[in-house]
Amino acid sequence: MSVKAMTAKEVTRKVMEKKELFILDVRNEGDFADWKIEGEKFEYLNVPYFDLIDGVEGIMDKLPKDKKVLVVCAKEGSSIMVAEMLLEAGLNVSYLSGGMKAWSEHLEPVKVGELSNGGEMYQFVRIGKGCLSYMVVSNGEAAIIDATRMTEIYIDFASEIGATIKHVFDTHLHADHISGGRKIAEATGAAYWLPPKDAEEVIFEYNALQDGNEVKIGDTKINIHALYSPGHTIGSTSFVVDEKYLLSGDILFIDSIGRPDLAGMAEDWVGDLRESLYVKYKELSEELIVLPAHFMIIEELNADGSVAKKLGTLFAENHGLNIDDEETFRKLVTKNLPPQPNAYQEIRQTNMGKVTPDVDEQSEMEIGPNRCAVR
Incomplete structure (x- = not known):
């Protein structure tokens, strides 16, 4: 009997539904400590593959006999070999199809809610990377915000629900992941929007996204209001959609706030960050539902798998x-920063259009956890 694969989507459902799972991660200890699959009810054992080449007898007493064991490695090859040995030893075992590479790239669409005059707001949860992107749909038209490089899922999803993609936005020039916005726009004929203050070095054409822009989606006059909110980058722009949702980009998260240093400008931009959060956001309705571009910890997920909370609640609870x-405040956001994202300078260069890495290079550049927030 051959060992069975578990897909990233199946693991995602276990995370969102808070199911139990025992994970045997056979990557190196440093890789595991830096970044792993997280679930509120998950248990873990990290034993490097090279310690298991001669057999799994030494770890059998550390593995549960009454639970499914998922074996995880970087790209699946090592996990298959270990899972086969555990299967022969009588355990209920499977391996993660595609390994952590697949985990990093999986997107799970979640419906956040309805729009006032018809239409829907969808959130695409990149569970392994902490990235969040959005699709606003109204009367057969769609706008996408902060798309990842896995562009097919947005195009296919729009097709499935009968929507035509008309506009694609990036709230800022991303430094932790490669944007799929321009690629989607090219494939669909949609307009691509980028804040001009973040685009001074880009080598492609774009529509200038500026404070006060209003873009109508569909016939129901669902307006997307752009709110200039610098701090994470000098061009960072938020959106108020349907007077109901605040898409905060990387300025404000559920459990933290954005870091201002990914362009080497922490001391210069910390004042902008405070102004955006403490003045501009204070002028907005506390009933707005905040939809950020990232989440930091798995506990930020709601019961339905979405990442969202009212602005008023965040003003009460977000430190x-x-x-x-x-x-x-200045010391918090300039001195209390996590390590820089993996290959963030190369990712910025890619998002400017200055370099064009191939698919494998792009995947390697993005490997690792999300690090867009102040700790």
């Missing part, structure tokens, strides 16, 4: 929004 002293 980054409750620092009265400006100097204390």
